[in-house]
Amino acid sequence: xxxxxxxxxxxxxxxxxxxxxxxxxxxxxxxxxxxxxxxxxxxxxxxxxxxxxxxxxxxxxxxxxxxxxxxxxxxxxxxxxxxxxxxxxxxxxxxxxxxxxxxxxxxxxxxxxxxxxxxxxxxxxxxxxxxxxxxxxxxxxxxxxxxxxxxxxxxxxxxxxxxxxxxxxxxxxxxxxxxxxxxxxxxxxxxxxxxxxxxxxxxxxxxxxxxxxxxxxxxxxxxxxxxxxxxxxxxxxxxxxxxxxxxxxxxxxxxxxxxxxxxxxxxxxxxxxxxxxxxxxxxxxxxxxxxxxxxxxxxxxxxxxxxxxxxxxxxxxxxxxxxxxxxxxxxxxxxxxxxxxxxxxxxxxxxxxxxxxxxxxxxxxxxxxxxxxxxxxxxxxxxxxxxxxxxxxxxxxxxxxxxxxxxx
Amino acid sequence: xxxxxxxxxxxxxxxxxxxxxxxxxxxxxxxxxxxxxxxxxxxxxxxxxxxxxxxxxxxxxxxxxxxxxxxxxxxxxxxxxxxxxxxxxxxxxxxxxxxxxxxxxxxxxxxxxxxxxxxxxxxxxxxxxxxxxxxxxxxxxxxxxxxxxxxxxxxxxxxxxxxxxxxxxxxxxxxxxxxxxxxxxxxxxxxxxxxxxxxxxxxxxxxxxxxxxxxxxxxxxxxxxxxxxxxxxxxxxxxxxxxxxxxxxxxxxxxxxxxxxxxxxxxxxxxxxxxxxxxxxxxxxxxxxxxxxxxxx
Numbered sequence: 001x002x003x004x005x006x007x008x009x010x011x012x013x014x015x016x017x018x019x020x021x022x023x024x025x026x027x028x029x030x031x032x033x034x035x036x037x038x039x040x041x042x043x044x045x046x047x048x049x050x051x052x053x054x055x056x057x058x059x060x061x062x063x064x065x066x067x068x069x070x071x072x073x074x075x076x077x078x079x080x081x082x083x084x085x086x087x088x089x090x091x092x093x094x095x096x097x098x099x100x101x102x103x104x105x106x107x108x109x110x111x112x113x114x115x116x117x118x119x120x121x122x123x124x125x126x127x128x129x130x131x132x133x134x135x136x137x138x139x140x141x142x143x144x145x146x147x148x149x150x151x152x153x154x155x156x157x158x159x160x161x162x163x164x165x166x167x168x169x170x171x172x173x174x175x176x177x178x179x180x181x182x183x184x185x186x187x188x189x190x191x192x193x194x195x196x197x198x199x200x201x202x203x204x205x206x207x208x209x210x211x212x213x214x215x216x217x218x219x220x221x222x223x224x225x226x227x228x229x230x231x232x233x234x235x236x237x238x239x240x241x242x243x244x245x246x247x248x249x250x251x252x253x254x255x256x257x258x259x260x261x262x263x264x265x266x267x268x269x270x271x272x273x274x275x276x277x278x279x280x281x282x283x284x285x286x287x288x289x290x291x292x293x294x295x296x297x298x299x300x301x302x303x304x305x306x307x308x309x310x311x312x313x314x315x316x317x318x319x320x321x322x323x324x325x326x327x328x329x330x331x332x333x334x335x336x337x338x339x340x341x342x343x344x345x346x347x348x349x350x351x352x353x354x355x356x357x358x359x360x361x362x363x364x365x366x367x368x369x370x371x372x373x374x375x376x377x378x379x380x381x382x383x384x385x386x387x388x389x390x391x392x393x394x395x396x397x398x399x400x401x402x403x404x405x406x407x408x
Numbered sequence: 409x410x411x412x413x414x415x416x417x418x419x420x421x422x423x424x425x426x427x428x429x430x431x432x433x434x435x436x437x438x439x440x441x442x443x444x445x446x447x448x449x450x451x452x453x454x455x456x457x458x459x460x461x462x463x464x465x466x467x468x469x470x471x472x473x474x475x476x477x478x479x480x481x482x483x484x485x486x487x488x489x490x491x492x493x494x495x496x497x498x499x500x501x502x503x504x505x506x507x508x509x510x511x512x513x514x515x516x517x518x519x520x521x522x523x524x525x526x527x528x529x530x531x532x533x534x535x536x537x538x539x540x541x542x543x544x545x546x547x548x549x550x551x552x553x554x555x556x557x558x559x560x561x562x563x564x565x566x567x568x569x570x571x572x573x574x575x576x577x578x579x580x581x582x583x584x585x586x587x588x589x590x591x592x593x594x595x596x597x598x599x600x601x602x603x604x605x606x607x608x609x610x611x612x613x614x615x616x617x618x619x620x621x622x623x624x625x626x627x628x629x630x631x632x633x634x635x636x637x638x639x640x641x642x643x644x645x646x647x648x649x650x651x652x653x654x655x656x657x658x659x660x661x662x663x664x665x666x667x668x669x670x671x672x673x674x675x676x677x678x679x680x681x682x683x684x685x686x687x688x689x690x691x692x693x694x695x696x697x698x699x700x701x702x703x704x705x
Contacts, residue, residue: 066667073456091455091670182650241648373454376669380475380653387652388564399474406469 022311024079025054026298029064032244034266038332042134045324051311054079061185072097077301079308080315084367085122085131085297092299093125099300099309104316105129113320115339116293116360122368123297131297132316134325135334138291138353139261139365140193142282143268147253148175159286160197160227163257167234170256178234179246179255180386184379186243187386190259191378192366194227196292197285201363208369213405217397225393225400231259232386250279259285261294265333265349275348283352291356294365295334374407442683449676457672466677476678479656482568486657487636489572490579494632495625497576498583503613505584506591516588520581527578531645534574535561561647564654571646571655578642579635583628590624591617626697637686658682 024046030039036057043053056078058064065088068081072092083089092098105111105120114120114133123131142163149156149166152173157163167177180186196204199220206212207221215221238255240246247267249255258264265281273279284290298319300312318324325336330346335353343354356362366375381403385396449467452460470476501519505512522530537543540559548556560570594617602612618625640659647655658678666675 062668069455069667069670088670095456371454372668372670373674376664376671383650384474384652387650387654 021051022307023052023054024308024311024315025056026080026082026315027056027058027064027068027078028082029058029061030082031057031059032263032267033270034331034333035263037270038266038328041327041331042319042324045318045321045327046315049314049318051314072301077303079303080298080300080312082296083131083299084294084365085119085133087369087371088367089130089299090125093130097301098130099302099312100128100130101132101300101313101316102129104132104313108317108320110320113338113340115337116357116362118293118362118364118368119295119297119337131299132319133295133297133337134319135329135332136291136293136295136337136357137261137263137334137365138283138293139189140196140284140291141262141264141349142257142259142285143247143250143264144257144280144282145250145253145255146278146280148173148250148256151175151253152256156280157257157286159282160194161287163285164227164230164234166256175253176235176237176249176255177257178231178238179240179249179258180231180235180238181241181243181246182239182383182387183241183243184376184383186246186260187382188375188379189261190231191224191228191382193259193285194231195221195224196290196363197287198224198227201288201290204363207404208366209364211404211407213401216404217401221400222393222397225397228382228385228396229393232389235386236389262333262335262349262353265347266331269331269333269347281349281352283356289356290361290363291353292363292365294367295337370407374403377403445676446680446683449673449680451673453672453676455670455672462673466673467681469674470677470681475653475656476658476661478653479658479661482655483636483639483657485568486572486575486639487633489569490575490636491629491632493572493576494579494583495628497580498628499587499618501580501584502587502591505588516585520585522578523581525578527639527641528645530574530578531642531647534570534577535646538570538573562651564651567647567651567654571642574646575639575642579632583632586624586628586631587621590621593624594620633689637682 026043028039030036039055039057043055046053058067061084065083068078068083069092071078073095077097089098110120110129110132111117116136119133119136120129123129123133142160144156144163146156148170152166152169152175154166154169157166163177170177180190195207203215203218203220206215238246238249240249243260243264244267246255246258247260247264248271250258251268251271251273265275268275268279275281298316300316303309303312320338322338322341325338325341326343326345329336329343330350333350335350335357336343339358343350346354370378378400381396381399385391448457448459450461450463451458452462452465505516509515525533538559538561540546540557540562545556545558548558560566560573598616598620599612602616607616638659639657640663643649643655643657643660649656649660659682662675662678662682664675665671665678
């Protein structure tokens with residue numbers, strides 16, 4: 001095997017040195033319409049620097065992460081890859097598979113420009129920086145279809161309680177009150193949004209941050225489970241799988257609303273809908289105005305080839321440049337990671353997000369607080385909870401408490 | 409005149425040399441891999457394997473996880489039903505085809521055809537057929553039976569039977585072909601003798617032909633059982649484990665733990681349990697089957 005690898009490497013070097021441009025394979029899971037348009041902006045900027053962006057997209061975060069990890073651990077690293085920053089990459093860093101990019105971060109002054117600074121903290125392990133954050137994504141949005149509410153003959157709701165109260169009218173009109181894809185991450189995501197919006201922040205933090213079983217079994221969280229049961233009833237007719245199919249139900253007015261992160265905005269943009277006219281967005285479900293600061297980041301595996309390493313450096317620096325940040329985030333519907341750029345061309349919903357960002361009404365993302373293992377257990381719980389209407393709130397909460405108490 | 413008898417080790421030299429690659433593969437890949445997996449199932453391996461011992465923690469967690477218990481139950485239901493039905497259906501089809509019917513080749517091909525499809529295709533096809541909005545239910549309702557309901561994949565309690573239907577459709581053809589080959593191997597004189605004695609056909613099948621087909625049954629059994637234990641792709645394509653966790657199976661639990669939850673230790677523990685289950689079934693059977701035959705030689 002070794003000689004074959006050497007031969008391949010030799011050809012690669014020969015090929016690379018014959019032309020000045022270097023090909024860099026970039027893996028990500030941005031495949032829906034809005035996402036693909038956004039990643040196209042990154043590729044365009046990178047290609048303009050004289051290198052070649054080799055796009056390796058895999059649909060779906062979970063399968064994509066599995067492929068990425070097996071390629072890294074199997075000794076066949078790609079040039080760069082997208083990950084949600086947070087605890088997912090911890091072990092890869094510990095194993096020394098990822099490149100320390102602290103020097104790039106210092107040269108570019110990321111410490112001063114990245115806002116909120118917690119984004120860079122999530123990239124930092126033992127004082128060294130391992131990833132380049134590219135955007136801020138927040139989960140806490142309720143997307144509402146104006147058409148659906150007009151068809152049902154009622155006002156567009158302004159918060160979660162009104163949204164729940166409006167559900168019977170929508171059902172009478174033959175519409176689905178709440179669109180939800182039948183996948184674990186969407187279902188547990190919805191629950192976390194309810195948790196962030198309906199109870200005080202310290203409850204959210206003591207459950208996911210301190211893993212307090214006592215708080216997880218308490219009154220406040222019980223209220224969140226009750227709201228989740230409402231959501232279950234409202235989404236019982238929503239049979240789609242993918243999140244963008246669910247968003248499409250909202251876009252076409254077949255469903256009243258959807259709880260989904262701000263990436264859903266890219267879909268509205270692709271469908272040429274106007275915020276405030278065709279659809280509304282309620283950050284924090286219109287109850288508690290806040291956002292969680294999750295997001296996407298790019299990691300750079302350790303490579304043996306010097307030219308490719310140099311190309312990695314250029315790509316990393318490029319990703320946080322103002323021009324790239326604007327072009328990328330406008331398409332993606334996410335917020336930029338630096339506070340010093342002009343986003344006046346952003347639409348209504350993004351402006352709301354930017355305002356919250358400026359106010360510092362922020363929560364850490366669950367990915368930054370809990371391990372993928374715990375996350376998967378919570379996903380399984382909510383897959384079960386949302387599929388089985390006979391599962392009681394109490395049983396679900398008891399299961400939730402046992403997951404939180406064994407989490408690390 | 410070399411009269412010394414060559415030692416047993418060097419008899420059939422070329423055959424043994426030819427078998428070396430397979431023996432090495434079996435030892436290092438299968439046995440080595442198995443031992444490695446079992447060892448690491450006692451560790452706290454996350455995304456990457458790590459030798460951080462935690463004793464039986466992974467197994468304790470495994471057996472207190474509802475998803476695993478549901479998986480085991482599903483495998484038991486699916487396995488038992490498949491085993492019984494695939495043999496019954498396969499044998500009856502083979503017996504019917506064996507009646508020297510016309511167009512035998514065509515019919516045999518048609519019945520075997522599903523086996524040529526992968527489980528992924530099978531799963532998708534049956535997902536559509538069983539979908540209440542455009543599958544069987546819709547067709548029957550369009551005939552006028554408005555209240556007809558048949559949506560196994562959307563009802564948690566019976567979803568696994570929806571998967572079973574697809575599994576049977578795919579697997580019965582192979583069993584039929586194997587059985588047919590077995591039936592053709594039965595000497596025609598046996599049939600003539602039975603007819604002269606006035607034994608009815610069904611009795612001849614049950615008490616004479618089937619016992620004579622024992623080797624064919626054993627081969628088929630091994631093929632069918634291994635297919636059952638490793639079932640994964642059919643589930644992923646047809647139901648994705650849903651609705652809820654109603655159609656989860658052990659192999660999917662292993663995959664989910666290892667690659668979604670980044671918890672290798674848990675995945676290894678689950679796969680070790682799968683191995684143990686198979687061993688509990690296979691070893692006694694192998695002893696009975698092969699241990700006995702050596703004495704007969």
